[in-house]
Amino acid sequence: MDYIDVAQIVEECTRAEALRRLKASLAEREQQITDPERGVVICLDCEAPIPLERLAANPRAVRCIDCQLEYDREQRHEARLYPGFDDWDM
Structure with a gap:
């Protein structure tokens, strides 16, 4: 695994976490x-x-x-x- 692979994994995880937080925030606003x-x-x-x-x-x-x-x-x-x-x- 090289730095490009690691960077891609980190970017994918960061994006997934940002989407999870956005969905949680939107659901919270409805509450x-x-x-x-x-x-x-x-x-x-x-x-x-x-x-x-x-x-x-x-x-x-x-x-x-x-x-x-x-x-x-x-x-x-x-x-x-x-x-x-x-x-x-x-």
Whole structure:
């Protein structure tokens, strides 16, 4: 296996992961929970109302800013799936 083969595998894995994240994001947006009685959008994680300022900036938000930051940290941690080139046998 040479560097071109490794690069192709990494590119394919990266593309597959990006598509998986995009699909998850789109599915998540469909899960936006509204409380019609109070006229607010509810955070998926902590179930608190999402502030109007956040919804003005991102009308499709499904998490409050604190939960979104934690979710993003977790996603970055999970994204560390790919080994470096030094880890591949060539």
